[in-house]
Amino acid sequence: MPSKSLKSLIKSSAWVNIGARFIALIIVFLFFAIFVEDGKFYTLRNLENIVRQSSVYSTAALGMTFVIITAGIDLSVGSIIALAVVLVAWTLNIQIDGASGEIVYLVHQYPFLTPLLACLFAILGATLVGLLNGALIVRLKIVPFIVTLGSMGIIRGLAKGIAGERDIYPPEETWIDGLMDPTLTNKAKSWMLLPAGVWILILCIALSSFILKYTRFGRHVYAVGSNEETARLCGVPVGRTKLFVYGLTGFFCALAGFMQFSYIGGVGQPTTGIMYELFVIAAVIIGGASFSGGEGSILGTIVGALIITILYMGGQQMGWPKWVQEMVIGGIIILAVAVDRYRHRRMA
Amino acid sequence: MRGIRKRFGATLALKSVNLSVGAGEVMALVGENGAGKSTLMKVLSGAHSSDGGSLYLDGMEYNPTNPQHARESGVAMIYQELSLVPHLSVMENILLGIEPSRYGLVQWKAMKSKSIEALSAVGIEQVDPELPVNQLSIGQQQLVEIARAVALDCRALVLDEPTSSLAAKDIERLFKLVRRLSSKGISVIYISHFLEEVKSISDRYTVLRDGESVGDGATLEASEAEIIALMVGRDVSELYPRSDHLSSDTVLEVRNLAGFEKPRLASLQLNRGEVLGIAGLVGAGRTELLDTLFGLEPVTSGEVRIGSYSGVADPALRWSQKVGMVSENRKMQGLALGLSVADNITLPNLAGLGPGRLVFPSQQIAASNRWIEEIPIKCQSTQQSVGDLSGGNQQKVAIARLLHADVDILLLDEPTRGIDVGSKAQIYKLIDLLAIGDAYREPKAILIVSSYLPELLGTCDRIAVMSRGYLSEARPVSDWDEHQLMAAAIGQEQ
Numbered sequence: 001m002p003s004k005s006l007k008s009l010i011k012s013s014a015w016v017n018i019g020a021r022f023i024a025l026i027i028v029f030l031f032f033a034i035f036v037e038d039g040k041f042y043t044l045r046n047l048e049n050i051v052r053q054s055s056v057y058s059t060a061a062l063g064m065t066f067v068i069i070t071a072g073i074d075l076s077v078g079s080i081i082a083l084a085v086v087l088v089a090w091t092l093n094i095q096i097d098g099a100s101g102e103i104v105y106l107v108h109q110y111p112f113l114t115p116l117l118a119c120l121f122a123i124l125g126a127t128l129v130g131l132l133n134g135a136l137i138v139r140l141k142i143v144p145f146i147v148t149l150g151s152m153g154i155i156r157g158l159a160k161g162i163a164g165e166r167d168i169y170p171p172e173e174t175w176i177d178g179l180m181d182p183t184l185t186n187k188a189k190s191w192m193l194l195p196a197g198v199w200i201l202i203l204c205i206a207l208s209s210f211i212l213k214y215t216r217f218g219r220h221v222y223a224v225g226s227n228e229e230t231a232r233l234c235g236v237p238v239g240r241t242k243l244f245v246y247g248l249t250g251f252f253c254a255l256a257g258f259m260q261f262s263y264i265g266g267v268g269q270p271t272t273g274i275m276y277e278l279f280v281i282a283a284v285i286i287g288g289a290s291f292s293g294g295e296g297s298i299l300g301t302i303v304g305a306l307i308i309t310i311l312y313m314g315g316q317q318m319g320w321p322k323w324v325q326e327m328v329i330g331g332i333i334i335l336a337v338a339v340d341r342y343r344h345r346r347m348a
Numbered sequence: 349m350r351g352i353r354k355r356f357g358a359t360l361a362l363k364s365v366n367l368s369v370g371a372g373e374v375m376a377l378v379g380e381n382g383a384g385k386s387t388l389m390k391v392l393s394g395a396h397s398s399d400g401g402s403l404y405l406d407g408m409e410y411n412p413t414n415p416q417h418a419r420e421s422g423v424a425m426i427y428q429e430l431s432l433v434p435h436l437s438v439m440e441n442i443l444l445g446i447e448p449s450r451y452g453l454v455q456w457k458a459m460k461s462k463s464i465e466a467l468s469a470v471g472i473e474q475v476d477p478e479l480p481v482n483q484l485s486i487g488q489q490q491l492v493e494i495a496r497a498v499a500l501d502c503r504a505l506v507l508d509e510p511t512s513s514l515a516a517k518d519i520e521r522l523f524k525l526v527r528r529l530s531s532k533g534i535s536v537i538y539i540s541h542f543l544e545e546v547k548s549i550s551d552r553y554t555v556l557r558d559g560e561s562v563g564d565g566a567t568l569e570a571s572e573a574e575i576i577a578l579m580v581g582r583d584v585s586e587l588y589p590r591s592d593h594l595s596s597d598t599v600l601e602v603r604n605l606a607g608f609e610k611p612r613l614a615s616l617q618l619n620r621g622e623v624l625g626i627a628g629l630v631g632a633g634r635t636e637l638l639d640t641l642f643g644l645e646p647v648t649s650g651e652v653r654i655g656s657y658s659g660v661a662d663p664a665l666r667w668s669q670k671v672g673m674v675s676e677n678r679k680m681q682g683l684a685l686g687l688s689v690a691d692n693i694t695l696p697n698l699a700g701l702g703p704g705r706l707v708f709p710s711q712q713i714a715a716s717n718r719w720i721e722e723i724p725i726k727c728q729s730t731q732q733s734v735g736d737l738s739g740g741n742q743q744k745v746a747i748a749r750l751l752h753a754d755v756d757i758l759l760l761d762e763p764t765r766g767i768d769v770g771s772k773a774q775i776y777k778l779i780d781l782l783a784i785g786d787a788y789r790e791p792k793a794i795l796i797v798s799s800y801l802p803e804l805l806g807t808c809d810r811i812a813v814m815s816r817g818y819l820s821e822a823r824p825v826s827d828w829d830e831h832q833l834m835a836a837a838i839g840q841e842q
Contacts, residue, residue, distance in 0.1 A: 214706050214708065215705055215706055215707060216698045216699075216706075216707055219691065219694075219695070219698060219707050222684075222687060222691065223695055226684035226686040227681075227683065227684040227685065229675075229681040230675075230681060230682060230683055230684045230695070231695070232663060233642075233644070233675055233681055234663065234696035235662070235663040235665075235666070235667040235668075235696050236696075237664065294684065295686065
């Protein structure tokens, strides 16, 4: 059966899958490159902006890719990002008794160590709430949609509570503020080629691709999502795998939170990242993951995040009103999934 | 049906099929898996369109474009997997899509009376039409599905493997109903793997092989051996190879085991180098026994001893004790259909496929290739999705998993359910080889649960029977025949 072998080659080849998405990315990019006036869209500066802007979504979407491959969902990522942002600002705002009895900011006393402590708190806090999501899903056997719908509110509330329901302005700029600084226009940082946050993202992409493909945990993630019963039969620690996956999402949301903190100008805004869960989920789905689990890839997700960011920024630069932008992005999500379903049916 | 062709891409699923059924006749359609039975029936029921040939219904040309059209023309299908809507009531299921209504409002009274009519036509008038379908037994659900066909006033009824999930009593009831329907002039096409059933229910048979009809005739005049020879295109006189097995030390000991509902009381000893069979009816608790042994279900009393360990267990622990299991339901539980052959084979034992906790795809592929050649499994490559393979090859993947994990104890639940004769023969041979062992491999201990008695009698050294949750003592296979096994299964003392 010669055609069968060709079909299965196409179907099994992850590269064809990713390739189709790259083509979609290029088409979307070309569209704006042609129609945005004066070629402003493909200037280096704009390209850098696209990468900077997509970094927050991409980083959070790494964790979401793991979650969706296990046939789960995490609606609380926007809230976890806000929690991380608030925890960073809160730590930078800690005051202590100074040497001569007066009250000073910790960050003034230890200008390098305090931001590190801030990041540590944010990572611990975000990972912990992620693990709690996982624990509730595994222990109480409630579907992920419901658990994270609830925790989306709980974590957002927690962030607002810690911030005292207002924005926290740290007394001093630190290196966290500079994570997402552009490197093209900034002579002092041009040796880095890309903003530090983008380098962090690239590192995380490599790491999570490696974990998914080359570790036992990664293979377990696919097995749990493809058929949980089979995974259990084969002795895969199903509960622990799910727990880790949600914890990992929390961790990546903390990193996304640092980027967001820098991006919005170093303010501890508890209302930041609202609706991000939708962009993040859309990136993963456009990237080729299936809600029914067992499918998805990190590279696909990154392409998905770039497509969404380009649509968003391109729309802005074309002067589309916000309502048009929202409708276009919504339509693209449905289109992407529809094309995927069609492809699957043809292959079957 | 004359000269039906169906092409999928370059694959010719049906080459040339001729088939005819008279009014009131029961025609058995037999053939190995992949012979094209399902495709043919999908053409008949309008799910696929044919690429050539013609269909006639009552002498008129018949070209169903979709299942709805086929149903309106009076052709109804009962699939292997039930297609009822579990949360809706019996009557809503029976009249689904043809609800009596006026101005878009459902006429509940007419609905009830019509469904009662249909239910009594299939002989289950005692079932409350307002009960949700999911509260009925599987056998009753199937009858509800046939009632749905009756309510349609169908002229041709297609039953696809209708008995695969039924107990003996329900099968008998189904056969009576089929005869009743055919006496009313309804044509029945009966698809089955079980030749015993074909012999007892059908008037005529047609054999399908590789998309062609290769033979037909009156069932009474054909022997089972003739039909099998037509199905496989060769003689399978030696379906069950049996060598002398040398049973040695006990590797698994079960003492007075009970689970939540089933098993109620089970004791057995499984020795290295032997094949032990467990017979019994569907629902007797055989699957639950294996699940309990394997740590998928909790032990409530009694003990399972493997080596020196008899404590609480989960599947991960069992794999580490060199115990592996093949599930009876390969689609729901046994295999991750979306994942590759290599992933499925290596899943329980990813250790050793890379340093530390790493897994290298190249080593996964190498490990899988060994079993693909040795068993052998027919697939394009180790990267092909298991869902694309035929039932027989899927089952061989499930068994290869145990070999990859190098288990000593194999728990096989219905290892040949719904697979073709050729694959069955390969699996029987493999079981025999594993029980003998060779220079590189110690003999294994194998526990088989099966509803197919010839298979148990053909492969096992000892057989125990499970009835209503109780497991009988295992006796040598020479002490049993089919009648005695059946009698024990339905709980008759001998």
